Amino acid sequence: MTISRRSAATALSAAALLAATAGVAHAGPPWTISIGGSSTGTPVPFTATSGTIEWTVPGMNLTCDSGTAEGTIHPGPTSGPAAIVTSTTFNGCMFPLGMELSVVQASDWNVNLTGDNSGGVTPGEITNVNASVSDADGLCSFDVTGSVASSFDENTQQLTADNTGSPTNLLVSDVNGCFGLVLAGDPLTFSATYDVDQVAAVTITN
DSSP, X not given: OOOOHHHHHHHSOOOOOOOOOOOOOBOOSOEEEEETTBOOSSOEEEEEEESOEEEEETTEEEEESEEEEEEEXXXXXXXXXXXXXXXXXXXXXXXXXXXXXEEEEOSOEEEEEOBOOBTTEEEEEEEEEEEEEEETTSSEEEEEEEEEEEEEETTTTEEEEEOTTOGGGEEEEEEEEGGGSSXXXXXXXXXXXXXXXXXXXXXXXX
């Protein structure tokens, strides 16, 4: 049975997302990244962990219980990616109707800096986002590609990813099934805050 998006919107109330990303103030590169007080050396591995992750397509809210991100942070002056996210996990992601979804990262994601450090918070953008979403029974699958606004807070050592202000930068494609609740071309919003663990304190100057 196909459930219309209008019916789903009536039955499922989308939770409001609070944008946690600092406003982008465009600054010229380079930025200097220090790890444990040092701005020299080779890329340093990091692990980041998140609590609840919220993402939406029009008329529908999806939630993951938790997630992780791993990759490398690049110390020193940079006008390119400040970090590379090489792998992610998304745990307990639920589709309406009680289906659990798996999310698989399909390429390395770049964490770029875009503006001035203000009060220890530096705005940025996660680009080259590419992931595949599906359920185990083959009832729903789709891809997500694009970019997500971000910010790094050196006071808390947290990376926030939140594109609720610009959802059209992250789009759905290659939809199969999904009961008509997800459509190709849908904008997708994403909101999560990651604690950057297992690495010395990261600071950013510009």
